[in-house]
Amino acid sequence: MSEAATHVTSILATDVGSTTTKAILIEKIGSEYRLKRRGETPTTVEEPWENVMVGVRKSIRRVQQLEQRTLLEVDKLIRPKAGDRGTDVYVSTSSAGGAMQMMVCGLVKSISATSAHRAALGAGSVVLDVIAVDDERSDPEKISRISQLRPDILLMSGGVDGGSVTYLAAVAELITQANPQPRFGKTDKLPLIYAGNIDAQDLMENITGETLEVYLVDNLRPSHDVENLASVRDTIHRLFMEHVMAQAPGYDELSDWVDSAIMPTPGAVGRIISIMAENHSGNIVAVDIGGATTDVFSAYDGNFTRTVSANLGMSYSIASVLEEATFESIRKWIPFSLDEDALCNWISNKMVRPSTIPHTLDSLIIEQAIAREALRLSFQQHNGLGKKVEKQKAQGWKNETDIFMSPSTDIIDLMKLYMLVGSGGVLSHAPRRSQAALMLLDAFMPEGITQLTLDSSLMMPHLGVLSTLYPEIAAEVFDKDCLIRLGTAICPVGRGREGQKVMTVKLALPDGTAIEEEAFFGKLKALDVPAGMKVHAEITPERSFDVGAGRGKKVESELDGGLNGIICDTRGRQPFVIPENESERVAKITEWIEALQVYDMDKVRHYQKLFPIKDDGGVGKGGKKDGGFLARFFGRK
């Protein structure tokens, strides 16, 4: 440990999220550094406070209250630590600005919109509206729209290289007329990314340079059949990283407090994940689900990829999760019957009051069902975008969707995934660790053998920023207090019938005992292997199932135990199916919940009585319940 680090006995770190502000206190106890206390309060970017510092001070006071130690004196941090007062170091990360809201200006609405959407995806921004020459609004309407929407960033695209610049100039002038102002008034000018015809770059600079901060990047569509997203996405991502921090009121005061530069939360988490990936030889996927955004990180075969899904989150962006995932996909995870109206109202209430937490079990179950979909969608985005998609030839210019379908191999091979790391309020604060484990399993659908871990106390951002100052302390706390092992999941890939034998698992425990377990299709089972214990496992899948070595091939491996032991997830992969029939679905979900003891079953049954299954008369398509195959022709029930 460096000499400077040994003098440090107390470190205070905060992470200002879009919804909650988290403070942690790390203390030197004997010769080791450990997490002492953590405090959490709602972030105060909204009225009546409109200042992140209120939330920062509140979270520090929470730590102070729990630790019974004075850290703040008349709203100022006491430094350095003197006796029982104050702290030596203070660092912070921030993502209070939330997702960036982008407005796109272009020539042809359909082309600009689709390209811009793809560029925005995964880079931390959402497209609010597309202004195009060919849309049906008049100029004053377009101008008003730009001023009223208060975007954080403007993206302008259009024209192929060497093409006409007339209309681009017209659009640029519309933007100048609108003179959009930055949301919080901290920065001087609003950023405009120009990704159109390169011939118009200087024209753009001339027209908009005075009112906006212009970033010139390569053309999004250098010719009709080529799409080049990389440079636009990089620029959006860079601006997002600056934006998530600096765009929140009170940021200036916070930067006066800290000992090292404030880092954007996704940057700090990315840093700790890449350090972790270096220390482990296996492939890692990590997810941090927040209120406004969900960040997915992957370190695969030495490639580090990070995506920020700006419209997927558990508070500000929760309505977008509903919109993207649909009601049906959320409902399928809930072990009781819920009508669409109730779910939509629940979601919209969470959206307008982002800092509330579930107080009743039914709310918690609903929240975790939504989280599964938010995680699944953001992983889907990561998986699709991790692979470079730039310079792909579209099949033809009418066929916009072909770009998505064009061959691009996913970077993530779930079968080769070594560790899945979960972080974010809904995962880390899940009252039972088995809830986090099941959420990760349901959302990511890992295949083969995968270790499930959790950022137990939402410390990854703090430790990421701390690692810039004291990497050894950060690493020590990360190992001892941050990451907890939820267990190892064995998920055979293959189709089967309910109750069919899928695999045999033989475990040899260090004390010499042996466990032999047969797993059957459609089930979930946890084998008790405590955290910290390593066991030798021999997994023999049946002929049509694969756990990593090929169909029917035996795998031998050292497996880590965890809080949920070793989880045999034989619910099927490719495809994973949940019954469509309402009563069968509820029964199946309840069975899985019970298998991992995810919720208090008495309470679950209470809510099942409260929200009974409505007789759906066998909604499933066809099937014997409806009278079988002939019923399709004769309508017999």
Add this chain to the structure above:
Amino acid sequence: MADSLHASLVGNEHVHVKKIRKLRKLPMPGEVLVQVGDKVTPETVVAKVNLNPGIPWVVPVARQIGVEPHKLEEFMMVKAGDVVQQKQIIARADETGIYGRTEYEAPISGVVEEISCKSGRVVIREELGREEPPISFNACLELRCKPKELPQYMLKKVGDEVKKGQIIAKKGQGHTYSTNTARTPISGIIAEINDQTGSVTVARPLEEAMIKGYITGSIVEVLPERGCVVETPAAIVNGIFGVGGETHGVLKVAVPSHDTVLEEHHISEDMEGKIVVGGAFVTNEALSKALQVGVKGVITGAASYLSLTKSLGCKLGVGVTGHEDIDMTVILTEGFGHLNMRRAVFETFMAVEGFHVSINGATQIRAGAIRPEVIIPLPDWDQELENEPILDEELVIGQVVRCINKPYFGEIGQVIEVPREAVLIETECLAPVVKVQLNDGRQVFVPRQNVEVL
């Protein structure tokens, strides 16, 4: 009337009068029609723009006359700011360019806005005269079709913006040799397509963009060419979610109590043009009836998400609401589902019933958010104005709070204990809580995040 109404509010504990300022700004520079000190009403036009700014033509002059872009200025015969006429020679080169010309004529009458020596291009902004009459031309002659066939060949519809020389109608799609087209002789907006005479009328854009006062008050600041700031003493109620934009009308409380659901029978024909206040919830039928009657705004405690998205066709998610294409603004004060309006808020509305109020449903769900508002301007208020109360950062014993999540959603109580340690709640989560004595006497633990200070 106004005086007696005002007098009724003096001393009312539910009406807090503050000074309110509203910025009224044009989307583009225009004419400000008011001066500092002027009194305005919600309908007073405070600023307007009469004219579209015209379409810029960007012409690659350097390439056309075959000179290096950086030398373009040497060959230009006009400079930025000059007015040029169509066909006027604006650049002349010494030698013949790639297109065999040495001169370049302005393609349109307008003002030279810029000469770029980097790209070799010249920007000419077409001047659209405001006084010029609309021009009609016979498109059928050019298309060689019967007048009644004209609409089927039109590529543009009434209201579309067209640029001089643009093809606006085409006959014989796909047949290269038998295609007839009609081009517009002027830039403007298509005003009429006549299938009797076969003529198309193109009007000069005279579209007016105007900004109204929105609230009753007086002008305290004028932003030259852009707009003004209106100020007034007013009572203001902020909602939590809204759809629909700025509107105004006389406030009418349609239900007897804060916990009454606003139903179809509460909406009557005489509510046309009014702002109707409901209580706990608004039914789908009531919303439809209100739209049908011509109610300008509905303020209610809560509504169903699906009513708003499906009945009114609003899309909720990221971004700002308030620009939906609906004739009625809806403001929710509490949230979604069956929730009673706060009694105090309802009392405020009761107190100001009959007043002319201005409302705006615009909501932005994000940090530094915009929330919907109900402004009750009281321009003649002569009592002392209230200042913004200073809020405690921490929850303390004695504070009146409201629960904002299940199972006590909407209930009001007083903080009686702020325990230091976290407490186990139903979800088995250890959460920092406060002990609240609800109005019905129950003493309950509520997570600190689930209460808001009133």
